[in-house]
Amino acid sequence: xxxxxxxxFSAAALxxxxxxxxxxxxxxxxxxxxxxxxxxxxxxQRFASGDDFKRVMQLLQLCPERPEDRNSVQAIDAYFSxxxxxxxxxxxxxxSMHAWTESERGQCAYFAAVALERRISFSRDMLAQQMDA
Amino acid sequence: MLGPVDYLLWFLTALLxxxxxxxxxxxxxxxxxxxxxxxMLGSFVVTxxxxxxxxxxxxxxxxxxxxYFYSDALLTVGLYFALITLYSFVLSELDTxxxxxxxxxxxxxxxxxxxxxxxxxxxxxxxxxxVVELSQNLYFVGLxxxxxxxxxxxxxxxxxxxLIQLVLSLGLYFSAFAATYAxxxxxPGLHVVWGHLPQLIALSLPLAxxxxxxxxxxxxxxxxxxxVVVPR
Numbered sequence: 001x002x003x004x005x006x007x008x009f010s011a012a013a014l015x016x017x018x019x020x021x022x023x024x025x026x027x028x029x030x031x032x033x034x035x036x037x038x039x040x041x042x043x044x045q046r047f048a049s050g051d052d053f054k055r056v057m058q059l060l061q062l063c064p065e066r067p068e069d070r071n072s073v074q075a076i077d078a079y080f081s082x083x084x085x086x087x088x089x090x091x092x093x094x095x096s097m098h099a100w101t102e103s104e105r106g107q108c109a110y111f112a113a114v115a116l117e118r119r120i121s122f123s124r125d126m127l128a129q130q131m132d133a
Numbered sequence: 134m135l136g137p138v139d140y141l142l143w144f145l146t147a148l149l150x151x152x153x154x155x156x157x158x159x160x161x162x163x164x165x166x167x168x169x170x171x172x173m174l175g176s177f178v179v180t181x182x183x184x185x186x187x188x189x190x191x192x193x194x195x196x197x198x199x200x201y202f203y204s205d206a207l208l209t210v211g212l213y214f215a216l217i218t219l220y221s222f223v224l225s226e227l228d229t230x231x232x233x234x235x236x237x238x239x240x241x242x243x244x245x246x247x248x249x250x251x252x253x254x255x256x257x258x259x260x261x262x263x264v265v266e267l268s269q270n271l272y273f274v275g276l277x278x279x280x281x282x283x284x285x286x287x288x289x290x291x292x293x294x295x296l297i298q299l300v301l302s303l304g305l306y307f308s309a310f311a312a313t314y315a316x317x318x319x320x321p322g323l324h325v326v327w328g329h330l331p332q333l334i335a336l337s338l339p340l341a342x343x344x345x346x347x348x349x350x351x352x353x354x355x356x357x358x359x360x361v362v363v364p365r
Contacts, residue, residue, distance in 0.1 A: 006273055007315035010308045013280055017304035020283070021341075023360040024298050028349065068348055071340055 022079035025072050026107045029114040038117045048113060050105025053080055056112040063119035064126065073115050080108045135192060142332040143184060149339035150177040156347040162295075166346070168218035169299070172211045173339060179204045199261065206264035209271045213241060216278055216303060222296055223285050240278075244270050269314045276307035287357050294353035295345055297360070302341030309334045 039045055042056050060073065083101045091097040153173040157163040163170050183201060190196040217237040221230050248266040255262050282300055291297065313331060316323065 003315045003318035007312055007319060010273070010276060010312035010315055013276055014305065014308035014312055017279075017283070017301055017308055020360040021298070021301040021305060024294070024301060024355060027355050027360065028294060028353065068344065071344060072348075 019079070019082075022075055023104075025076060026111045029111050030107060032114050032117070034113055034117060038113055038120065042113045042116065044110065044113050048106045048109035050080075050083075050102055050109060052109040053105060053112055056109055056116060060112055060116050060119060063116065064123050066119055066122045069115055069118060073112070076108050076111050080105060083108070138329060139332070142329065142336065143180070146332070146336055146339070147177055147180040147184075149336060149343060150174070150180060152343045153339050153346065156343050160346055160351070162346055162351060165351075166218075166299070168215040169342065172208070172215040173342070175211055176208055176339070179208060202261060202265050202268070206268045206271075209268045209275075210241070212303075213237070213271055213275055213278075216275055216282070219296070219300055219303070220278075220282055220285075222293075223282060223289065223291055223300075226289075240274065241271075244274050272307055272310045272314060276304070276311045279304040279307050291357060292354040293351075294355040295349045295351055297355055297357060298345040298349055299342060301360075302338060302345065305341070306334065306338040309337070 034042075034044065041059060042048075042052060044052055044056070048056075057077065083105050086097065087101040087105070091101050150173050154163065154170045154177075157166060157170050183197070183204065186194075186197050186200045214237070217233060220233050220237075224230070224233060245267055248263055248270050252259060252262040252266050279300065283304060285291075286297060286300060310331070313334065
């Protein structure tokens with residue numbers, strides 16, 4: 001009985017901490033303005049839509065990985081999957097949840113676009129270093 | 134018998150633990166987060182010592198098991214005090230440092246007393262049972278305290294992004310471990326709970342802390358009201 005209560009409380013806290021942690025990662029990148037080049041490649045102008053996420057992630061996988069952003073990208077990928085799950089289950093019952101999941105999915109896509117921008121600039125730096133050598 | 138994945142996770146854990154301290158030194162935040170860094174360096178030493186005990190006596194030896202559980206209890210107490218220093222950061226303007234420390238010691242003593250009450254009926258290996266019970270209970274107490282700290286961050290409108298991410302990753306770590314221990318008590322035969330999952334959870338804390346210290350500038354600010362699920 002006690003273990004069950006602890007499990008439910010811990011799982012609820014885990015979910016809440018996970019969502020807040022992912023939102024803190026997203027918030028850190030939301031102020032960054034995308035370059036014209038990344039806007040062209042991703043098709044994202046000022047605001048991103050959740051439907052852009054998959055495409056931007058595919059572009060992201062084409063670029064060499066930056067070790068420092070690998071884990072945050074994975075966390076946001078997991079968060080996006082959680083949002084998709086909520087969208088197809090709970091949001092069907094509570095329509096107000098639908099708008100929230102859509103907005104969050106869009107912010108995940110923007111985060112991925114910012115990560116893409118960083119990876120492109122990282123690749124350019126690597127290439128420049130190789131050319132210099 | 135350990136497989137290559139276990140060795141890899143072991144190696145990664147040690148690497149990430151030491152990388153937290155290295156990142157702190159590089160970013161000049163070692164003294165600011167002294168307790169967190171001391172905890173991570175302590176974890177690193179314990180990880181190395183565990184490997185030494187394992188390689189000399191074997192994974193299923195009594196020596197390894199004793200060393201594992203006793204060192205785990207010590208590390209959990211260390212992390213508990215590291216969490217208390219985060220309280221001091223958040224509540225620094227309220228000048229409540231003395232009360233926080235006093236409350237922390239009383240709560241730790243209370244948890245130890247509760248753990249003793251639980252194992253009191255055991256006739257053999259009482260001390261070992263006590264340290265295992267204390268570890269498990271401290272994970273849950275740590276989770277509750279981190280949850281309260283997160284509430285204080287929201288209430289006091291704390292905006293330091295680095296501090297917020299350190300607290301949130303600690304919350305993830307404590308809640309994942311507390312859920313794992315509870316699941317283990319509910320379903321003792323569930324092997325996935327005692328497979329690689331605890332190792333992966335153990336990896337997550339140094340990984341998140343190293344990332345935060347390395348990537349998030351000390352002066353970065355966040356509006357914590359934007360991070361909660363229900364907008365405030």
